[in-house]
Amino acid sequence: MVRRGPRRTAGHGLHLRPEAIEEMRSRLPQVADETVAAIIAEVPSYRGALSGVMGENIRTAVQLALGGFISLAARRRGADAGTPAAPATEGAYQLGRGEARSGRSVDALLAAYRIGARVSWREMSATAVRNGVDAETLASFAELVFAYIDELSAASVAGHTDELATSGRVRQRLLERLVHHLLTGAAPQVVQAAAERAGWEPPTTLTAVVVPESQVRPVVGALSPGTLQAAEDLPGLDDRVLLLVPDAGGRARGALLRAIEGRGAVAGPARPWLEVPSSVDRALRALRAGIGPDTEEHLARLVLTADPEALADLRARALAPLEGLRPATAEKLAETLRAWLLHQGRRDDVAEALFVHPQTVRYRMGQLRDVYGDRLEDPAVVLDLTLALALDDAAAQTSSRASSASAS
Incomplete structure (x- = not known):
């Protein structure tokens, strides 16, 4: 199946009477309010989210989009004094980024667009009919409405995707910085601040696990989502990766050991999360001594080989x-x-x-x-x-x- 791109509004041949355009423009605030109300009522993700500053921003975005459409509809074919839809398209892109930051999915965003298209078309078509627009022109008008919504929704999806990619990279860098502070023994307040910046909830304990590079993906997939991964190379790791696993001590250690079973990994002991370097040290010493996968089963041997x-x-x-x-x-x-x-x-x-x-x-x-x-x-x-x-x-x-x- 070939995926269709958004319909284009450029070069449309629609021509509406100035009286219809003027009435549509005068009704912009009312149509915007009705659109927002419909979105709140029909999309669960937006219930309670469109009040205060957020609600005002959404209403402004809706009015900007509708205004851009009316300016587009008012232009004759061949007129080329700029792109009336450009500010609305940029606004839609930024709206998509904002929705991603707010934690709402792209599905919720597209649902809001569908509702917006329905409400807007209902109001604008009624205005067009009142102003004597014939059936053929009304059909062209409908096509332009939905092509315009296509363009805006595509811009919002692009903004949503870009924001997720950007925030993902930023958070990954913040998590890497957190791991660096943990492993280098930074002051507790420094590590705590790094955890807050990364949006990482500190666990009670962390357990160091050294895993071959080829086994990282399946092991991480079986561990807690809060598992940290060291980005920097540590002496003795070679082609292995260091993971820091939250709250994998006590009864939870069995699940950790099952996740690394048969994968050539070595698990250190669970330690208070700010003291995880001691777990890392033991896991690396066990790795050098060929001991594993559970260092807790070989404590005597580790003591004997410490010096x-x-x-x-x-x-x-x-x-x-x-x-x-x-x-x-x-x-x-x-x-x-x-x-x-x-x-x-x-x-x-x-x-x-x-x-x-x-x-x-x-x-x-x-x-x-x-x-x-x-x-x-x-x-x-x-x-x-x-x-x-x-x-x-x-x-x-x-x-x-x-x-x-x-x-x-």
């Missing part, structure tokens, strides 16, 4: 007594000691975890007591060993996750 150099030093000190042994023996003893600590000395459980006989566990623990002595009874040493040996488990699981991600 790799300190952990390496702790490991070297805690396992120093094994340095004099053959590497294969030292590795087996370290593995046994880790299982012993995790299973709180339950020999059968340790044997099952290591796939060895309980007597083998007993033998190895004897070797460990030979090299560590009474230090295995010291709580401080036990803590150091637990942390040092936990790295083996964290590293193994991290490597496994990284391998899985590469394979996928």
